[in-house]
Amino acid sequence: MYARCSTNPDCGCLPFSSVDGQSGICAYLHLNPSTLRTCNTNNYYCDQLNTMCVHHPSLSMSRLLCYPTGMTSLDMCPPFVQNLTTSPSTTTSIPxxxxxxxxxxxxxxxxxxxxxxxxxxxxxxxxxxxxxxxxxxxxxxxxxxxxxxxxxxxxxxxxxxxxxxxxxxxxxxxxxxxxxxxxxxxxxxxxxxxxxxxxxxxxxxxxxxxxxxxxxxxxxxxxxxxxxxxxxxxxxxxxxxxxxxxxxxxxxxxxxxxxxxxxxxxxxxxxxxxxxxxxxxxxxxxxxxxxxxxxxxxxxxxxxxxxxxxxxxxxxxxxxxxxxxxxxxxxxxxxxxxxxxxxxxxxxxxxxxxxxxxxxxxxxxxxxxxxxxxxxxxxxxxxxxxxxxx
Structure with a gap:
């Protein structure tokens, strides 16, 4: 839970709310949780587009958040072995x-x-x-x-x-x-x-x-x-x-x-x-x-x-x-x-x-x-x- 999952140290594993923390998404962790909506605790449903229901490390496990899938892109959270053809590059930084x-x-x-x-x-x-x-x-x-x-x-x-x-x-x-x-x-x-x-x-x-x-x-x-x-x-x-x-x-x-x-x-x-x-x-x-x-x-x-x-x-x-x-x-x-x-x-x-x-x-x-x-x-x-x- 919340373990390193990417070459970006600011990314971690956010567990899905519906599977007892046994799987999740690799996401950028440092969004302000107060700006995110909570999930429906009965069916783990998010009414926002492009979000999914997860636990967040800065909150108790009892509160579930709708986390934007844009924070899980391969450009933002590249895996330790990355397929460089899967998504477009957005960075303008110089190598x-x-x-x-x-x-x-x-x-x-x-x-x-x-x-x-x-x-x-x-x-x-x-x-x-x-x-x-x-x-x-x-x-x-x-x-x-x-x-x-x-x-x-x-x-x-x-x-x-x-x-x-x-x-x-x-x-x-x-x-x-x-x-x-x-x-x-x-x-x-x-x-x-x-x-x-x-x-x-x-x-x-x-x-x-x-x-x-x-x-x-x-x-x-x-x-x-x-x-x-x-x-x-x-x-x-x-x-x-x-x-x-x-x-x-x-x-x-x-x-x-x-x-x-x-x-x-x-x-x-x-x-x-x-x-x-x-x-x-x-x-x-x-x-x-x-x-x-x-x-x-x-x-x-x-x-x-x-x-x-x-x-x-x-x-x-x-x-x-x-x-x-x-x-x-x-x-x-x-x-x-x-x-x-x-x-x-x-x-x-x-x-x-x-x-x-x-x-x-x-x-x-x-x-x-x-x-x-x-x-x-x-x-x-x-x-x-x-x-x-x-």
Missing amino acids: LAELCANVSWTKQGVTVAGSTYIGTALNQLRNPTSFVLDSKTNTLYIADYGNGRMVTWELGAKNGSLVFEGNGVGNRTDKLGWISGMVQDPNDGSLIICDGTNRRIVRWSQHSNKSEILINNLHCGSLALDNQGLLYISEYNDHRVSRWILRKNLTHDGIVAGNNGKGNRLDQLNNPLGLFIDHKQDIYIADFSNDRVVKWEKDAKEGTVSGKVRWPRIVRVSQSGNMYSIDGYYNRIIRWTPEDTIDGTIIIGEKQYTLSQPHDIAFDENGNVFVLNYGSGRVDRFDINKSICL
């Missing part, structure tokens, strides 16, 4: 390959999606705005804004494939607006999308050519998932970050950063965009109009400046504490080490025109950097060079 402080990346990228010219063909992109790298299937999901479509692109392929038809830019449920952030739901592989111009959060299933609206009237800047499956949304016009419980629908869980009006004080934000949530639920925010990246520790009332950068669009943080962001003004990628918290170092884009209006980045499991270029309609890969680390 251990990056740990060497002197690691570098190639100066010139290799195009892995798109072509020399922008266009409408399936081997072309037009002004893409955001993407997700599913490292388990080596597939890119790309919001191809200029063509009003979503495409997948397997690494090594010459052409992409349509996920959602190109019905043009618009606010109908079969159309897309300006997509400034996406995450992949670990439960079913669907895409949770920040449709900024249409002021909504939508879910796109791979089995449907229409979106399901999860939130209306919210001008989102970007999205991030933490290791508990909670969804964070940067609210661009409201200058704050909110947290949501991700189930079939979204349930508001509070404001976790900002909410003190537009400004540049440490308790304020100004048009926040990209987010990163670490394992402690500390929040890193690309504070776009304040030209800075700020860190808000869990439950903090104000943030601290982690880096100065012009027009930051995204932020990523590695397991070793190095931080990465896009310098949107100078078209380059900046890295900050824990010892260098202000100026940072240019790692990609030292030469002019290496990048063309970069809007998003991702890292594969080897530490290679993928950069989405809005201007040139390409995704380029910059390979990591670890020779100096040997």
Whole structure:
């Protein structure tokens, strides 16, 4: 009971209520039990979708809880011997390959999606705005804004494939607006999308050519998932970050950063965009109009400046504490080490025109950097060079 069942030490075995503790689920343990409903003690039934009736270690055995199945995903609680093809990857963290402080990346990228010219063909992109790298299937999901479509692109392929038809830019449920952030739901592989111009959060299933609206009237800047499956949304016009419980629908869980009006004080934000949530639920925010990246520790009332950068669009943080962001003004990628918290170092884009209006980045499991270029309609890969680390 409650024994280790995963390579993640925060996961444990929660026994099913109906079988005298002899079997159960391997789940992330550190949800607040007070936010969960109790089961029907007569038949061990949960009236919520995507939940199951279990015992929880912080409560007496007499109280039974409806525990969300999203807390049992293989990404969150990988088994000691993991089948890497069973579920999509949701993490944006950078792997251990990056740990060497002197690691570098190639100066010139290799195009892995798109072509020399922008266009409408399936081997072309037009002004893409955001993407997700599913490292388990080596597939890119790309919001191809200029063509009003979503495409997948397997690494090594010459052409992409349509996920959602190109019905043009618009606010109908079969159309897309300006997509400034996406995450992949670990439960079913669907895409949770920040449709900024249409002021909504939508879910796109791979089995449907229409979106399901999860939130209306919210001008989102970007999205991030933490290791508990909670969804964070940067609210661009409201200058704050909110947290949501991700189930079939979204349930508001509070404001976790900002909410003190537009400004540049440490308790304020100004048009926040990209987010990163670490394992402690500390929040890193690309504070776009304040030209800075700020860190808000869990439950903090104000943030601290982690880096100065012009027009930051995204932020990523590695397991070793190095931080990465896009310098949107100078078209380059900046890295900050824990010892260098202000100026940072240019790692990609030292030469002019290496990048063309970069809007998003991702890292594969080897530490290679993928950069989405809005201007040139390409995704380029910059390979990591670890020779100096040997």
